[in-house]
Amino acid sequence: MTLVDKKLPKDMNFFKRQEHLCHLTILAGYFCVLINFVALVSVWVGIIVPLQVDYTPYYYWTHYIIFPSLLLASVVGLVDIFIRKENLPLVVKQYSVLLLLVFCLAFMTIVHKIALVLLASFVIPIFISTVFSQPKMTRNIFLISFGAIIICTLIIIPDISERIPPGFIYVELVSSLGILSSAYVFSRILIKYSLEYHTMLKVSFDMQSKMHTMIQSDLFTGLYNRSTFDEFLSAFINDSFLTKETVTLATFDLDNFKAVNDSYGHAKGDQVLLYFSRLLKDKEKPNVFAFRFGGDEFALICKHLDTQTVYDMCARLLDEVNQNASTILGVPISFSCGIASFQPSLKDASSFFNAADKALYTAKQGGKNQIVIADNDLRSKGKDQESASPNMDQDGNK
Secondary structure, X not given: OOOOOOXXXXXXXXXXXXXXXXXXXXXXXXXXXXXXXXXXXXXXXXXXXXXXXXXXHHHHHHHHHHHHHHHHXXXXXXXXXXXXXXXXXXXHHHHHHHHHHHHHHHHHHHHHOOHHHHHHOOHHHHHHHHHHXXXXXXXXXXXXXXXXXXXXXXXXXHHHOOOOOOOHHHHHHHHHHHHHHHHHHHHHHHHHHHHHHHHHHHHHHHHHHHHHHHHHEOOOOOOEOHHHHHHHHHHHHHHHHHHOOOEEEEEEEEOOHHHHHHHHOXXXXXXXXXXXXXXXXXXXXXXXEEEEEEOOEEEEEXXXXXXXXXXXXXXXXXXXXXXXXXXXXXXXXXXXXXXXEOOHHHOOHHHHHHHHHHHHHHHHHOOOOOEEEOHHXXXXXXXXXXXXXXXXXXXXXX
């Protein structure tokens, strides 16, 4: 059983997810270099050699396969190393991978000189930029790609003028720019709906977080409620069986609380409950959880804390109540407390709770305003600690 964290992460680890997208894009870059290498080797084996196309092996392999593949793989590798820097801003990593794509496409266009096909491929960085959901970034990549298409066209014109009719390269240029512009428009639409969807998810997540808190909490005091106590206690016990980690339970009962209500009114009783709840809330840590069962009954579940440590914490709490409550509330209050650490002999959550509750009952019967440790802990701690209260002397007497 897995417990839900006391505070759910509001950002849902957004930075890590965006960073992961950058690394996935780099991985796709490596894959594309490999695919390009395999495709060009296949063209050589399946087309150029059988059809005896006018290419020398040296020229084709160096100009189209080896040199481009090595250069592209090196550039992708350098960008990969660059974006792995821990202190690098996320936006720099995002721009790095997108500009890498633009560079690779421009390089391939200049090397292979297949204008219409490769010029149109500049839409790829535009669409990939949408995963980052930043309209300004998509616009900038569009403008960079727009300029790259024009520059690449001007560079390859002298080499392809013999293969296509005069002026047709400009038709390809205009067509490619049109495709790129259309891709930009569609990308902005995708980003718009992506941001709206993200906003809806965030609102839904916040509502679920609030509902989850309400379900787990006692609405009056803000402490965890009884059902959450049962859930946590069972889960911690299961963990203890597996990991042998210490789990200690302290149960509390306000002494003579009914008399406070009868003598001072329920409004004063509510003040007492809220005062004690705040004291318990202040004790909460990542491994300490405070609960209200209902009425004047409370509990602390402490992970990784032994009986003596929890006893000392509760003793300080009782001292604080005895010394300050009368001044703050205008009425003297105290509490009784029972403490038990989980032992394998207790078998389950019910037995564990009953051990602490029995110690609490002993404290109530023994005069109240004291802390008692459960019998199973007493036997393991020795005869000199058979009972406990915050006013014990070295002999164990009050």
